[in-house]
Amino acid sequence: MSNLSIFKIGVGPSSSHTVGPMLASNLFCGLVDKQLGDIARVKIELYGSLSLTGKGHLTDVACIIGLNGIRAKDLTISLKESILKLAYQDKKIYFNQKKMIDFDYERDVIFYKDFLPLHENGMKLSIFDASETLIISQVYYSIGGGFVATEEELQNPKKENDSKKLDLEFNNAKELLELCSKYNKTIAELSLAYEEQFHSTDEIKRYCLDIWSVMQDSYYNGANAKESILPGSLKLKRRAPYLASLQAKNSDPLAMVDLISLYAIAIAEENAAGGRVVTAPTNGACAVVPAVMLYLKSYLGKKFNEKSIIDFLLTAMAIGSLYKKNASISGAEAGCQAEIGSASSMAAAAAAQILGANNARVATAAEIAMEHHLGLTCDPVDGLVQIPCIERNAFGALKAISAARMAMDRDEMSTPRVGLDEVIATMYQTGKDMDTRYKETALGGLALTLKSYC
Ligand code: SF4
Known part of the structure; x- marks a missing residue:
C-alpha cells in the first residue's frame, strides 16, 4: 500500500485513541448504511487501552463525532462543539448526517477494563432497532497511527498474492x-x-x-x-x-x-x-x-x-x-x-x-x-x-x-x-x-x- 498515510491530517490528542476510533465509527456508518431506516440506537463499547485511557484521550468523543459521519480531517472547533451539545444536552446523534437517533451517554458508552484478544486497542459498535433488537455489531481494533482493522482483517491478513504485484517493493x-x-x-x-x-x-x-x-x-x-x-x-x-x-x-x-x-x-x-x-x-x-x-x-x-x-x-x-x-x-x-x-x-x-x-x-x-x-x-x-x-x-x-x-x-x-x-x-x-x-x-x-x- 501507499505510504502517504503515514502522514495524515487529524485532530488531537491521539491517533490510536482519537483518530482511529473516529475512523472506525465512520467505517461503521458506511457498513450499516443499508439498515439506516431501522436504526434506533447505537452502542459504543471500549476495551483495554481504549477504555483505560479513553476519557483522557477523548476516545468517547471521537466515536460520537465519527458516528455523526464527520471525518477527522473535516472537523472544526465549531462543528465539534455543536455535535457534543447535540449528544450531551439534546441526547441525540445525527447518525452519518442522515438520521437523528436518541443517545444517552451513560447508557450507550461502556468502558470495560478487560482487553479484546487481538490487540490492546479494541472497540465494538452495535446498532439496535426500536424494539431493542440487535441489528448488527462490529469489532474494530485501532492498530496505531490512526489505522484501524476489523476483527476479520486481523485474523485473516491479506495474503501477498491477494494484492497487486508491484514493480518496486521493499519490506525492510x-x-x-x-x-x-x-x-x-x-x-x-x-x-x-x-x-x-x-x-x-x-x-x-x-x-x-x-x-x-x-x-x-x-x-x-x-x-x-x-x-x-x-x-x-x-x-x-x-x-x-x-x-x-x-x-x-x-x-x-x-x-x-x-x-x-x-x-x-x-x-x-x-x-x-x-x-x-x-x-x-x-x-x-x-x-x-x-x-x-x-x-x-x-x-x-x-x-x-x-x-x-x-x-x-x-x-x-x-x-x-x-x-x-x-x-x-x-x-x-x-x-x-x-x-x-x-x-x-x-x-x-x-x-x-x-x-x-x-x-x-x-x-x-x-x-x-x-x-x-x-x-x-x-x-x-x-x-x-x-x-x-x-x-x-x-x-x-x-x-x-x-x-x-x-x-x-x-x-x-x-x-x-x-x-x-x-x-x-x-x-x-x-x-x-x-x-x-x-x-x-x-x-x-x-x-x-x-x-x-x-
Ligand atoms: S506513546 Fe504514550 S507517553 Fe509516548 S507520546 Fe504517546 S501517549 Fe505519550
Whole structure:
C-alpha cells in the first residue's frame, strides 16, 4: 500500500485513541448504511487501552463525532462543539448526517477494563432497532497511527498474492537500500518512485506540501494560543506562547536548542488541546517531524525549499513504513519507543537526507535515533497526552538532529555494528516484553507515581 498515510491530517490528542476510533465509527456508518431506516440506537463499547485511557484521550468523543459521519480531517472547533451539545444536552446523534437517533451517554458508552484478544486497542459498535433488537455489531481494533482493522482483517491478513504485484517493493531496510543502489536513487527518490505506483507525481508533491502547510499552522496556533490551560484534569498551563516570547532576546549560543524545543512543545500542546495536527506517525509524537523540519527551515533558510520539504517527507515516510510493517507505531502495543522513537528515527533519516548524507548514512541516522529510544515506556498521566508526552516530543526532535549529525560524521570506512533492521526488530521485541502497565494504560510509571503524590 501507499505510504502517504503515514502522514495524515487529524485532530488531537491521539491517533490510536482519537483518530482511529473516529475512523472506525465512520467505517461503521458506511457498513450499516443499508439498515439506516431501522436504526434506533447505537452502542459504543471500549476495551483495554481504549477504555483505560479513553476519557483522557477523548476516545468517547471521537466515536460520537465519527458516528455523526464527520471525518477527522473535516472537523472544526465549531462543528465539534455543536455535535457534543447535540449528544450531551439534546441526547441525540445525527447518525452519518442522515438520521437523528436518541443517545444517552451513560447508557450507550461502556468502558470495560478487560482487553479484546487481538490487540490492546479494541472497540465494538452495535446498532439496535426500536424494539431493542440487535441489528448488527462490529469489532474494530485501532492498530496505531490512526489505522484501524476489523476483527476479520486481523485474523485473516491479506495474503501477498491477494494484492497487486508491484514493480518496486521493499519490506525492510536492507531491501530499500538494495533498490536504491540498483536504480541509483536516493531514499527520497526511491520513495517517490514507490509512491508513483499509486498516485501521480503531482498528487504526491501536493500531498506533501499540504501536510507541511498544516504542520506550520499547528506550530503557529500553538505558539500563539489564546487560552492558557490545556483541557483535562491536570490543568496544565500551555508553555509555548511564553517560550516564543523569550526567543526574540535569546542570544545564548545554544539558542537553537531552545527554538527546537519551542517548535515541538507548541505543536504537542496544540495536539493536547484537540487541535488540528498532522499524525506523524502518531498524534502523541506529532511534533517530532515538524520540529525538525522547522529547525532545518531556520538553519538552512532559502535552501530549505519545496524540493527539500518533499524529499524530507518522502524519506521519513519510507522509514516510517518499515516500523509499521515490521514492528509497531502504537504506544499501546510497544510503548512510547514505538511512537516518539519511530518519529525520531524517521526525522533523523530525513534530516540526514536533506543535509546531503548518502543512503547508508541516512539509514544509520534512523538506526541511531531508535537505538536511544529503546525501552521507552508509555505512561501518560491521567491518560492525557500531556505528561510526559509534550516534552518528550522536544527530546525526540533533539535526538533526531543529534542522530543525523552523528551518522554524517561517521568514518566512511567503518560499518555500523547495529543495522536499522536489527534495531526495528529489537524495538518490537522489547515492546512485546514490556509489562502492560507501561503500554498506554496509565497504570504504571509516572501515571502511577504522580497519582500517589496528588
Ligand atoms: S507517553 Fe509516548 S506513546 Fe504514550 S501517549 Fe505519550 S507520546 Fe504517546
